[in-house]
Amino acid sequence: MTPGPLLSPRVAFGETLVALAEHYPDLLVLDGDLASSTRTDILHAAHPDRFLEMGIAEQNMVGVAAGLATLGFVPWVSSFAAFIGSRDLDQIRVVVAQPNLNVKLAGAYSGLLTGATGKTHQSVDDLAIFRALPHMTVIAPADAHEVEAAMWAMMEQDGPTYLRLTRDPSPTVTPRGRQFQIGRGYVLREGTDVALIGTGVQTVRALEAAALLAGQGISAHVLHLPTIKPLDAAAIVAVAERTGGVVTAEEHSIIGGLGSAVAEILAEHRPTPMQRVGLRDVFGESGQNAQLLEKYGLTPVHIVRAARDLLQTVRG
Amino acid sequence: MAGESPVDERRLVELRSLASECRRLILGAVHTAQAGHLGGPLSAVDVLVALYFEIMHLDPRRPDWPERDRFILSKGHCSIALYAVLAQRGYFPIEELATFDAIDSRLQGHPDMTALPGLDMSTGSLGQGLSPGVGMAIGARRRGLDFRTYVLLGDGELQEGQVWEAAFVAARYRLANLVAIVDHNLLPQYAWPNAGQAGQLVSQPDIAGRWAAFGWRVLEMDGHSMREIIQTVRHACEDTQERPTAIVAHTIKGKGVSFMENDFSWHTRALDDEHYAAALRELDGVAP
Numbered sequence: 001m002t003p004g005p006l007l008s009p010r011v012a013f014g015e016t017l018v019a020l021a022e023h024y025p026d027l028l029v030l031d032g033d034l035a036s037s038t039r040t041d042i043l044h045a046a047h048p049d050r051f052l053e054m055g056i057a058e059q060n061m062v063g064v065a066a067g068l069a070t071l072g073f074v075p076w077v078s079s080f081a082a083f084i085g086s087r088d089l090d091q092i093r094v095v096v097a098q099p100n101l102n103v104k105l106a107g108a109y110s111g112l113l114t115g116a117t118g119k120t121h122q123s124v125d126d127l128a129i130f131r132a133l134p135h136m137t138v139i140a141p142a143d144a145h146e147v148e149a150a151m152w153a154m155m156e157q158d159g160p161t162y163l164r165l166t167r168d169p170s171p172t173v174t175p176r177g178r179q180f181q182i183g184r185g186y187v188l189r190e191g192t193d194v195a196l197i198g199t200g201v202q203t204v205r206a207l208e209a210a211a212l213l214a215g216q217g218i219s220a221h222v223l224h225l226p227t228i229k230p231l232d233a234a235a236i237v238a239v240a241e242r243t244g245g246v247v248t249a250e251e252h253s254i255i256g257g258l259g260s261a262v263a264e265i266l267a268e269h270r271p272t273p274m275q276r277v278g279l280r281d282v283f284g285e286s287g288q289n290a291q292l293l294e295k296y297g298l299t300p301v302h303i304v305r306a307a308r309d310l311l312q313t314v315r316g
Numbered sequence: 317m318a319g320e321s322p323v324d325e326r327r328l329v330e331l332r333s334l335a336s337e338c339r340r341l342i343l344g345a346v347h348t349a350q351a352g353h354l355g356g357p358l359s360a361v362d363v364l365v366a367l368y369f370e371i372m373h374l375d376p377r378r379p380d381w382p383e384r385d386r387f388i389l390s391k392g393h394c395s396i397a398l399y400a401v402l403a404q405r406g407y408f409p410i411e412e413l414a415t416f417d418a419i420d421s422r423l424q425g426h427p428d429m430t431a432l433p434g435l436d437m438s439t440g441s442l443g444q445g446l447s448p449g450v451g452m453a454i455g456a457r458r459r460g461l462d463f464r465t466y467v468l469l470g471d472g473e474l475q476e477g478q479v480w481e482a483a484f485v486a487a488r489y490r491l492a493n494l495v496a497i498v499d500h501n502l503l504p505q506y507a508w509p510n511a512g513q514a515g516q517l518v519s520q521p522d523i524a525g526r527w528a529a530f531g532w533r534v535l536e537m538d539g540h541s542m543r544e545i546i547q548t549v550r551h552a553c554e555d556t557q558e559r560p561t562a563i564v565a566h567t568i569k570g571k572g573v574s575f576m577e578n579d580f581s582w583h584t585r586a587l588d589d590e591h592y593a594a595a596l597r598e599l600d601g602v603a604p
Contacts, residue, residue, distance in 0.1 A: 052454070055488075060447045060481035067451020070436065071382075071459060075451075090441050091478070095448055099429050099438045 003207065004172035007144035009165055010108060014042030016148045017076065021050045024155055026072055030065055032058050032079040038108040038165075040078045062088045065103045066095035074102055074155065080114075081107030081123035081164060085130055096160045097133045103160050105130075110140075110164045110200070111251035112279075112296060118286040124279045127199075128256025130162040131229050137182060138228040140164035140200035143172040146226055149180035157182055166201045166251075168289065173204050174224075183227045185235035191221035194307045195239035198249045199225045199258045202277075202298065206249045209303035220307060228258060233265045240272040245310045247275045249303050254278035273314050275306035323546050327370070331542045334404060335365040336599055339572050341400040341413055343595050347587040349417040352425070355569040355582045357397030359501040359539070360468060363565055364401040366545040367466060376406040379433040385463045386436045386452045390445020391470035391499060392426040393584070398435075399423050407434040443476020445469060446496055450486045453494040453560075464553060466495045471520060472504035480530065483560075487531030492556035495549065496532075498523060499539065501569040505583045517578065527562035539565030573598055 021027045021043060033056045035041040044051040054061040058079055065075035077084065084107045085092065096103045109115070110123045130138045137159060141147045147165065154161050173188060188203065189210050198206035203224040210220035223239045225232060240246055246266065248259040259276030266272045279296050293299045338361050346352040368374070372385040389398050396416055403410045408422070415421035422432040426440030437448045449467040456463050473479065486494055502517040524534045533556060537548040545565070552561040569583070570576030573595040587595075 054485060055481075057478075057481035057485065059444075059478040060450070060485055063444055063447020063478070063482065064451035064454065064485065067437070067448035067453075067465075068455045069451075070448070071452065071455035073455055073458070091444060091447070094441045094444055095438060 003204065006169040007172050008169045009141065009144045009147045009201075010039040010167060011042070012144035012147040013106065013108070013151070013165055014039035016151045017043040018046045020151060020155055021047045024074060027074045027076065027155070028052055028068060029076045029078060030054050030061050032056060032061050032083070034079060034108070038078045038080075038106070058083050058087045059091050062091035062103070063095055066099070066101050069101040069103050074104065076104040076106055078106045078108065080121060081110035081126045082121050085126045085162070089129060092160075093133060097135045100135045100159055102158050104154055105160070105162045106165060107162060108165045109167045111166060112284045112292045112298070113166065113168050113251070113289045115167055116286045116288065119283040122284040124253045124284065125256065126162070126164060127228055127250070127252050127258065128260070131256065131261065135160055136229065137161040138164070139182065139226055140228055141226050142198070142201060142203040142224055143170055143174055145172050145176040145178070146174045146180065148176070149174070149178055150182075150226060153180040153182050164200055170201050170204055173207055180226070183230040183232060185232035186224045186226070187222065187235075188224050189220065189222035191219040191243070193219045193243060194311055195221045195223060195243040195246045196249060196303060196307065197223045197225060197236065197239065197246060197258065197262055199228060200251055202249045202251045205298065205300045206303055208300035209249075209307065212300055212304045213307055216304075218307065218311065225258065228261060231261050231265060233269065236262055236265045237270050240266055240270050245273050245314045247277060247303060247306045247310055249277040251298055252278055253281065255281060273310055275310045277303050277306050323543050328542050331365055331369055334369060335362050335542070336572070338365060338397070338400040338404055339599055340596060341403065341410065342396050343573075343587060343592060343599075345396050345400070345413040345416040347589075347592040348414050350586045351417050352396050353393050353584045354576060354587065355503065355580070356391060356394040356470065356499070356501070357400075358571045358573065358576065359567040359569045360391070360394050360499045361397045361401065362540045362542060362571070363468065363497060363499065363545055364397055366542060366549065368401045368405050370546055371549050372466065373463065376434070379407065383461055383463055386449070386465040388437045388445045388449050388465070388467045389427055389439055390467050391442065391473060392439030392445070394470075395423070395425065395427045398427060402434050408432070442470070442473035443478045446479055446482035446486070449494055449496070450482050450489070450491060453486070453491040454489055456493055464493050464495060466497065468497050468499060471498055471500045471502065471523065474498065474520065474523065474526075483527065483530040483532065486560045490558040491560045492558050494560040495552045496527075496560065496562045497549070498562065498564050499567050500564050501567040503569040503578065503580050503583070505580070524562075524564050531559060532562045533557070533559045534562050534564065536564045536566065539567035540571055
């Protein structure tokens with residue numbers, strides 16, 4: 001589909017919490033004093049009785065959520081992606097993942113585009129961390145529409161889930177109201193020469209790259225994997241078979257995230273030449289969005305370059 | 317502390333006898349497993365017996381009964397003490413204690429709520445137990461349920477910052493239905509160099525004062541006096557003035573076996589036949 005207007009994923013997150021709270025009486029939202037950033041303040045304003053302020057104490061917040069989950073509540077723990085999963089990792093491991101409790105973890109401000117806050121507040125390792133935890137489902141929606149759809153799907157699945165969210169408005173590339181299937185990949189563009197596999201908002205840039213490649217006579221197939229775990233292995237193998245070359249794209253380190261996950265699947269099931277676009281074992285820094293994407297190699301042009309390099313390797 | 321409610325003498329005798337039997341079961345399981353902790357379980361077992369046999373509302377036949385009181389063993393390494401008490405209380409056959417720490421056992425080294433019915437929370441990483449207790453206490457109030465949540469912490473794990481995150485939030489939410497009991501046996505696994513040699517008693521600065529500063533009501537008790545435990549914990553459920561209650565239980569690590577008492581080397585140690593027999597003789601009332 002043609003990219004739609006810019007919409008804010010975090011506003012979609014807050015508004016969807018309101019809708020979910022009205023539909024699911026056991027939903028609660030736990031905030032670590034970041035509600036005006038993560039936009040759980042939208043839920044707070046609409047349903048103050050569903051909002052539990054936990055203060056600047058993320059480790060306790062996860063434990064409280066676990067206790068609530070044992071009583072049948074569905075707690076949504078909201079903080080920055082940089083903190084959830086790093087600061088709370090032991091708590092998530094011991095009282096959420098190991099007992100397989102129905103706690104939803106929402107990591108806001110993932111990736112590099114965090115409002116010029118710099119490396120402490122950027123999150124380039126959260127996919128790797130959560131993917132390694134048994135029992136954990138990991139979801140990274142591409143846009144505001146998919147945030148909404150994924151959240152409804154998360155409520156229908158029992159068990160711990162990490163939702164990777166982004167801060168700034170981005171073009172919509174998925175249809176609003178589509179029923180989100182956890183664990184399924186979605187083909188967003190048909191092509192034959194090379195496959196671009198994206199996750200999260202980086203899928204938007206993969207689609208832009210595909211349009212640029214089309215102008216250069218290269219037909220790119222775009223597979224969007226909003227679920228990083230469980231991974232849609234069949235879809236990955238299918239696009240590898242179709243094109244013979246795969247480029248992954250993520251606003252995350254190339255170590256342990258989407259690129260690693262795809263490489264593992266292909267190495268086992270259908271060895272295929274690959275390129276991985278993402279942060280190359282570095283932390284980020286403060287800066288404007290466009291500057292950060294350029295410096296750390298995440299723009300559509302970087303994806304185009306990786307695809308052309310790959311084709312050169314494949315075709316010799 | 318002075319007790320308001322009388323405790324039946326015959327019941328006290330029964331409970332002391334049960335605690336003694338639990339000590340035998342703990343020693344037996346650790347002897348069979350040739351692994352596991354001893355010092356901490358023996359310091360905590362009297363409190364556990366009082367909770368599970370006298371204070372908590374529960375039904376071993378319905379471990380998922382929604383209105384049951386909740387218990388979290390934050391000092392999860394003392395799991396064998398909890399298992400011994402749960403077995404005695406009828407949650408599972410006493411013979412199963414022989415599987416403690418073994419492969420495929422429901423009695424994992426640290427409590428695993430997915431393995432064994434009757435465990436209200438998985439624990440093991442120190443400092444974490446109070447936070448789920450806060451969640452349960454908030455949840456009880458939201459559900460309109462009267463149950464109480466008891467969390468047993470070691471004094472050593474009070475060094476973990478998360479305990480104080482939870483203490484702060486519990487006071488803010490006025491969780492009168494939450495009781496934290498600190499097993500204050502003064503002996504961590506290795507201790508601090510400036511406390512002298514490893515294994516010396518480690519006093520911590522003003523444990524009671526710290527809980528009070530966070531807005532908790534604080535009580536203290538002899539953690540090996542069945543009468544005091546029952547009177548104090550019962551009192552913890554009354555006149556709370558919308559505050560959570562912390563009870564500092566003064567205990568002795570290794571309590572009940574003279575050569576283990578206050579000896580940190582029995583924190584975790586395989587129990588050989590000779591020491592096992594000697595310990596049982598003491599518990600049977602035979603002079604060492």
